Amino acid sequence: xxxxxxxxxxxxxxxxxxxxxxxxxxxxxxxxxxxxxxxxxxxxxxxxxxxxxxxxxxxxxxxxxxxxxxxxxxxxxxxxxxxxxxxxxxxxxxxxxxxxxxxxxxxxxxxxx
Amino acid sequence: xxxxxxxxxxxxxxxxxxxxxxxxxxxxxxxxxxxxxxxxxxxxxxxxxxxxxxxxxxxxxxxxxxxxxxxxxxxxxxxxxxxxxxxxxxxxxxxxxxxxxxxxxxxxxxxxxxx
Numbered sequence: 001x002x003x004x005x006x007x008x009x010x011x012x013x014x015x016x017x018x019x020x021x022x023x024x025x026x027x028x029x030x031x032x033x034x035x036x037x038x039x040x041x042x043x044x045x046x047x048x049x050x051x052x053x054x055x056x057x058x059x060x061x062x063x064x065x066x067x068x069x070x071x072x073x074x075x076x077x078x079x080x081x082x083x084x085x086x087x088x089x090x091x092x093x094x095x096x097x098x099x100x101x102x103x104x105x106x107x108x109x110x111x112x113x
Numbered sequence: 114x115x116x117x118x119x120x121x122x123x124x125x126x127x128x129x130x131x132x133x134x135x136x137x138x139x140x141x142x143x144x145x146x147x148x149x150x151x152x153x154x155x156x157x158x159x160x161x162x163x164x165x166x167x168x169x170x171x172x173x174x175x176x177x178x179x180x181x182x183x184x185x186x187x188x189x190x191x192x193x194x195x196x197x198x199x200x201x202x203x204x205x206x207x208x209x210x211x212x213x214x215x216x217x218x219x220x221x222x223x224x225x226x227x228x
Contacts, residue, residue, distance in 0.1 A: 006155075034216070043117075043203050043219035044156065089155050099207065100146065100169055101217060103155030 003027055004092050006104025014112050019077040021107045023090035026071065030092040034101070035064065035075050038087045047088070048075070080111045115140075117206050117220035125226045126194050134189040134223045138206030145187040146217065147179060148203040156203055162187050191225075199227045 006023045013019045023033075031052055036044035050057045050064040050073065057064045063076040077084055087108045091101040118137045126132050138145050144163045148156035158171035162181035181187045185206075191198055201224050205217040 036219075041221075041224075043119075043221045045219065046216055049216065091155075099144070099215075099217075100158040100161060100171065101148075101156070101205075102158070105155050106153075 002105070003030075003102040004090055004104045006090050006107060008107060009105070010108040010110070012110045012112060013077075013080045015080060015082060017080050017111075019075075019080050019084070019109050019111075021075045021088055021090070021109075022072065023074065023092075023104050024070075024072045025092050025102075027092070027094070027102075028071070029094045030102075032093045033064070033066065033073050034091050035062075036089045036091060036103075038089065038106075044089060077109070080109075082111045082113050085109060085111045117204055117218050119202075119204050119220035119223050121223060122221065123224045123226075125228060128194055128196060128227055130194050131190065131192045132194060132225060134191075134202050134204075134225070136187045136189070136204030136206075136220060138185050138187070138204075139218050142206035142208045142218070143185050144207045145181060145185065146205045146207070147187070147189045148205065148219075149173070150201040150203055150222070152200070159189070194227045196227050199225060201225075 034049035035047045037047045038044045048059045048062045061078045066073045087106045089106050090104040120135045146161040147159040150156040160170040165181045176192045178190045201222040203222045204220045207217045
């Protein structure tokens, strides 16, 4: 049973465009929502994370939007660059109860020059 | 700071064999978690170690076992290997114990191929 559902499976965007990846969760006990970036043959690297007390967090060209009532969160990559071509994973965990990350299935982003 | 280091990077084993994977956490981190990432999928939680004890376990059979040493490094052991165990095995470390929701740093992984 996948606790975090991620879409789309893949997307292609032109250089300078906006990439949008969406995730939905069921467990209302989740209170930490990170996004990871993974290049082929490498381990996931933390990109940006959000907690449910804020609705949006921005770091450089990356923005997380969080909708607690809808149990959804999304990653926006602004001004997409060819170097952003990678697989992106959303994840969620419950603090104070356990700390294990439940990952989405991943979105492969291809940025065309 | 070397970050999280895993060894070996690649490994090929035969069905039925046993394998040991190793992980050194990031400096200052005391909690180590292991994940299995099948091709084209997200990482799946295997188990977590803190203070040399297994604190949490995902839906993996007893063939998967682990250990944490006093220096916080960890090993993942898989017995009676199956073809389906072929995957990228990731180690993640985090500070302050398992109940603190803090950033997890991943290693580059060990690519295990079972033939």
